[in-house]
Amino acid sequence: SAVISQKPSRDICQRGTSLTIQCQVDSQVTMMFWYRQQPGQSLTLIATANQGSEATYESGFVIDKFPISRPNLTFSTLTVSNMSPEDSSIYLCSVEAGGDEDTQYFGPGTRLTVL
Amino acid sequence: GQNIDQPTEMTATEGAIVQINCTYQTSGFNGLFWYQQHAGEAPTFLSYNVLDGLEEKGRFSSFLSRSKGYSYLLLKELQMKDSASYLCAVREEEQAGTALIFGKGTTLSVSS
Numbered sequence: 001s002a003v004i005s006q007k008p009s010r011d012i013c014q015r016g017t018s019l020t021i022q023c024q025v026d027s028q029v030t031m032m033f034w035y036r037q038q039p040g041q042s043l044t045l046i047a048t049a050n051q052g053s054e055a056t057y058e059s060g061f062v063i064d065k066f067p068i069s070r071p072n073l074t075f076s077t078l079t080v081s082n083m084s085p086e087d088s089s090i091y092l093c094s095v096e097a098g099g100d101e102d103t104q105y106f107g108p109g110t111r112l113t114v115l
Numbered sequence: 116g117q118n119i120d121q122p123t124e125m126t127a128t129e130g131a132i133v134q135i136n137c138t139y140q141t142s143g144f145n146g147l148f149w150y151q152q153h154a155g156e157a158p159t160f161l162s163y164n165v166l167d168g169l170e171e172k173g174r175f176s177s178f179l180s181r182s183k184g185y186s187y188l189l190l191k192e193l194q195m196k197d198s199a200s201y202l203c204a205v206r207e208e209e210q211a212g213t214a215l216i217f218g219k220g221t222t223l224s225v226s227s
Contacts, residue, residue: 001160033214042202042219043158092157094214103148104215106157 002027002097004107012113013083020079021110023093028073033094033104034066043092049076083114117141119218121203126224127193135188135221137203148215149177149188150202158202162188190223198225 003026013019023032031050035043046066047055055068069077080087093107118140127133139147146165150158164170164179164186176189190197200222204215 042217043204043215044217045214048214103160103163105160106150109157111155 001103002029002095002105004093004095004105006091006093006107006110008110009108010111010113012115014115015084017083018079018081019083019112020077021091021093023076023078023107025074025095029095029097030073031096032070032076033096034068034076034078035092035094035106037090037092037109039089046078046091080112083112085114088112088114117207117216119203119205119216121201121218121221123219124222124224126226129193129195129225129227131193132189132191133193133223135190135201135203135223137186137188137218139184139186139203139205139218141205141207141216143207144181144205145208145213146206147177147179147186148204148206149175149186150204152200152202152220154199161201193225195225195227198223 005024007022033048034046036046037043045058046061047057049055049068049070051070051073065081067079090109090111092109094104097103097105120138148163149161151161152158162177164177169178174191179186200220202220203218206213206215
């Protein structure tokens, strides 16, 4: 398995500002995933971050709104830009641990509230 | 298109057995995962099926039928701490580093 940490664990932000969420993994991984979980909903993939290349975004998510960095094989950041109350959500980082199952493990999440 | 269906809510009593069903329609299939998520926490991995049949892990078992696009998670000897949301997720692609598609989750409430 992989041990994943995220910072911050939660934040309350004002409309129009930006927040950068950090994700750190205890081992080197090729792919990192960023998901969003809005209140009462399941997880929706925002983008896939591969080290050394541009992130791949899912339909409905754009780089200008959710820029991602992946400077090395153990770290990634997701920025939520020009926030609105609709961005209030839990943001989760995930990695694939490898092995036979290629199981995905999740970080503890960042709970964002936008006022 | 992609579609993963689970019941929204289920209730059960301590010591009982509960089965949470999941049906899926995806463009490809390379494994089905079950996760447990307690309120305010991240999902934690429970089980993985890629071949037809039953996988057992202690009190939890998961079953898969690829021809029917169907899986279930079986929880035995229920405990209060099993009250949580249970997420069914499918990986469509074969190559490593493919994200999962999640169902909306089933909220299980266990009462004494």
